[in-house]
Amino acid sequence: MRKSWIRLVVVLAALAFAAACICQPQVVKPPEEVAKVAPPAEKKVQEEVVVAKKPAEVKEAEVMEAPMKEVPSPLEDIFFAFDDYSLTDAAKSTLDKNAALMKNNPDAKVRIEGNCDERGTNEYNMALGERRANSGKKYLIKLGIKESQLSTVSYGEEKPFCTENSEECWAKNRRDHFVIAK
Amino acid sequence: MKPQRDMVKRVLKIVFLLAIALIVSARAETAGAKIYIDIHSPSARKLPIAIAPFKNLGTTPDKENISSQLNNVLTQDLEISGLFQIIDPKSYIENPQTAGITSDKINWSDWSTIGAEALVKGGFSLDGKVLMLEGRLFDVVQGKFIAGKRYYGKVDDFPLMVHKLVNEIIYQLTGEQSIFETRIAFVSTITGTKEIYLMDVDGENRQRITAHRSICLSPAWSPDGKKLVFTSYKKGNPDLYLKDIIYGSEKVISQEKGLNISPVFSPDGKRIALTLSVEDGNSELFLIDLEGHKLDRLTTDWGADVSPTFSPDGKRIAFVSDRSGSPQIYVLDVENKNVKRLTFEGNYNATPEWSPRGDKIAFSRMAGNKFDIYIMDADGNNVQRLTTQGSNEDPSWSPNGRYIAFSSNREGGKKVYIMLANGSNQRRVTSGKGDDTSPVWSPTTGEK
Numbered sequence: 001m002r003k004s005w006i007r008l009v010v011v012l013a014a015l016a017f018a019a020a021c022i023c024q025p026q027v028v029k030p031p032e033e034v035a036k037v038a039p040p041a042e043k044k045v046q047e048e049v050v051v052a053k054k055p056a057e058v059k060e061a062e063v064m065e066a067p068m069k070e071v072p073s074p075l076e077d078i079f080f081a082f083d084d085y086s087l088t089d090a091a092k093s094t095l096d097k098n099a100a101l102m103k104n105n106p107d108a109k110v111r112i113e114g115n116c117d118e119r120g121t122n123e124y125n126m127a128l129g130e131r132r133a134n135s136g137k138k139y140l141i142k143l144g145i146k147e148s149q150l151s152t153v154s155y156g157e158e159k160p161f162c163t164e165n166s167e168e169c170w171a172k173n174r175r176d177h178f179v180i181a182k
Numbered sequence: 183m184k185p186q187r188d189m190v191k192r193v194l195k196i197v198f199l200l201a202i203a204l205i206v207s208a209r210a211e212t213a214g215a216k217i218y219i220d221i222h223s224p225s226a227r228k229l230p231i232a233i234a235p236f237k238n239l240g241t242t243p244d245k246e247n248i249s250s251q252l253n254n255v256l257t258q259d260l261e262i263s264g265l266f267q268i269i270d271p272k273s274y275i276e277n278p279q280t281a282g283i284t285s286d287k288i289n290w291s292d293w294s295t296i297g298a299e300a301l302v303k304g305g306f307s308l309d310g311k312v313l314m315l316e317g318r319l320f321d322v323v324q325g326k327f328i329a330g331k332r333y334y335g336k337v338d339d340f341p342l343m344v345h346k347l348v349n350e351i352i353y354q355l356t357g358e359q360s361i362f363e364t365r366i367a368f369v370s371t372i373t374g375t376k377e378i379y380l381m382d383v384d385g386e387n388r389q390r391i392t393a394h395r396s397i398c399l400s401p402a403w404s405p406d407g408k409k410l411v412f413t414s415y416k417k418g419n420p421d422l423y424l425k426d427i428i429y430g431s432e433k434v435i436s437q438e439k440g441l442n443i444s445p446v447f448s449p450d451g452k453r454i455a456l457t458l459s460v461e462d463g464n465s466e467l468f469l470i471d472l473e474g475h476k477l478d479r480l481t482t483d484w485g486a487d488v489s490p491t492f493s494p495d496g497k498r499i500a501f502v503s504d505r506s507g508s509p510q511i512y513v514l515d516v517e518n519k520n521v522k523r524l525t526f527e528g529n530y531n532a533t534p535e536w537s538p539r540g541d542k543i544a545f546s547r548m549a550g551n552k553f554d555i556y557i558m559d560a561d562g563n564n565v566q567r568l569t570t571q572g573s574n575e576d577p578s579w580s581p582n583g584r585y586i587a588f589s590s591n592r593e594g595g596k597k598v599y600i601m602l603a604n605g606s607n608q609r610r611v612t613s614g615k616g617d618d619t620s621p622v623w624s625p626t627t628g629e630k
Contacts, residue, residue, distance in 0.1 A: 045330030050335035083508070123457070123532075124489070127443075137463075158397050
């Protein structure tokens with residue numbers, strides 16, 4: 001009789017304990033931590049095999065296309081105002097001179113390279129350089145130069161003539177550069 | 183008498199078991215992880231954390247001092263995350279020789295006295311070229327184990343193993359996937375010409391992936407992280423290249439006359455938005471497929487349109503246009519091509535980058551001949567300036583939208599930096615020779 005009474009008391013105590021636990025707000029551990037003996041649970045750390053994925057090595061012996069050789073050119077640069085691609089009067093008179101030289105050498109192919117100063121973003125400057133190159137080209141065509149003699153490319157701010165951080169240098173970089181392409 | 187006793191015994195047993203079941207289930211049901219670091223709070227407090235030296239758990243002696251190398255990478259990653267205040271190791275009380283790495287062998291007051299609230303402990307063992315790395319994270323305040331991971335790999339790959347461990351630590355404390363398995367592609371002039379490189383977010387593991395000896399620009403990742411698209415003058419014209427990163431193969435996919443620039447992949451990975459030239463030298467946005475076939479023309483105005491960036495749902499594109507007279511940021515609807523202007527302050531707003539979370543757009547604004555990084559809501563409201571020192575361009579979001587990488591010349595010469603998306607914790611990532619620009623963060627966050 002006594003034994004079962006003791007048992008009953010134990011059970012009631014357990015129930016009371018359970019009730020107390022359910023009622024109190026808890027900061028509760030993640031489910032796998034419920035097992036009350038902590039160290040053995042800690043042994044169950046997740047395992048992972050790590051394999052690094054490396055990009056392919058760069059092949060050094062690539063066959064390169066020979067870059068177009070730049071022949072020293074008697075054609076002069078023309079310059080532009082900041083964020084502008086319209087032709088100034090000075091630019092137009094330089095283009096007149098260039099056109100005369102080109103008419104005397106109708107077989108020479110000319111590449112018009114549009115450039116910008118370093119201010120502004122690389123991408124917007126590529127677009128601006130493209131417009132500058134095309135401005136020069138359109139004017140030359142109006143003067144009678146054959147379109148097949150001309151090509152354009154924009155270098156944006158990527159191929160500056162000078163690299164100083166000054167108004168003077170920036171003005172020199174805002175240009176169309178004329179290259180005789182072989 | 184006997185049957186009565188048996189009955190009582192049985193009933194008591196059942197009741198007792200029920201009681202235990204109730205306790206167990208009550209605790210399990212209210213299981214929700216404690217919030218250690220609330221990432222969403224605008225002024226999140228840094229969590230004080232201690233990093234115990236890694237123990238050599240094996241028999242091979244640590245001749246290369248792997249223990250401190252592991253610790254260095256781990257500490258640096260936690261610093262880069264901007265989420266932690268790392269307790270000075272000089273103040274550690276615990277004797278590393280005798281201390282263990284499981285909670286039954288940790289004296290919590292050794293750590294709480296010096297101010298730590300979280301603790302990282304771990305061990306490693308070497309077996310020829312194989313390294314086993316084990317890391318365990320503890321809650322010092324409650325005196326308990328939070329989580330642990332064990333990694334196996336080549337010794338040389340130990341940084342990747344530590345990066346994975348850091349990701350796990352941050353996941354356990356914030357509930358979010360962090361950045362330490364991601365990579366950053368960028369352009370550098372170290373070799374004398376602009377080539378494209380990859381690196382880890384701590385600046386290590388730098389690898390050159392182009393050898394054009396020309397001008398490589400504007401890399402952009404495919405959504406699966408396996409390809410890069412970029413512009414190169416290798417053939418004398420700014421053409422568009424697509425490169426497989428793992429196999430190294432490369433091909434020109436767009437070589438239209440004029441520009442093939444500022445590419446970006448659509449979120450579904452099947453299309454690329456970029457700028458192409460049209461008659462008369464104007465620049466317009468187009469969509470092409472991965473073979474370079476034109477799928478759609480997105481803009482038709484007299485302004486120059488460059489630098490597209492997709493919204494995460496792929497339905498809108500933010501871009502730069504000077505159609506109003508100066509470069510500003512606009513948004514277009516990919517389907518009906520309607521355009522809305524987003525920026526109205528300042529007269530040069532460019533390089534928009536849509537956050538992978540969809541809510542913000544980072545961009546750069548030029549004022550007084552220098553750039554700074556700003557963010558704004560996707561509708562153009564709430565413009566916030568994030569940088570002030572030096573000139574700062576080319577923002578790029580981490581895939582979890584919590585960090586921004588950018589290029590800055592604040593220390594002389596352009597280098598890649600990263601910062602938290604609220605502008606705090608600005609840290610330089612690259613060093614050495616060359617100008618480092620156009621950082622772009624890889625899209626994948628690693629497995630979870």
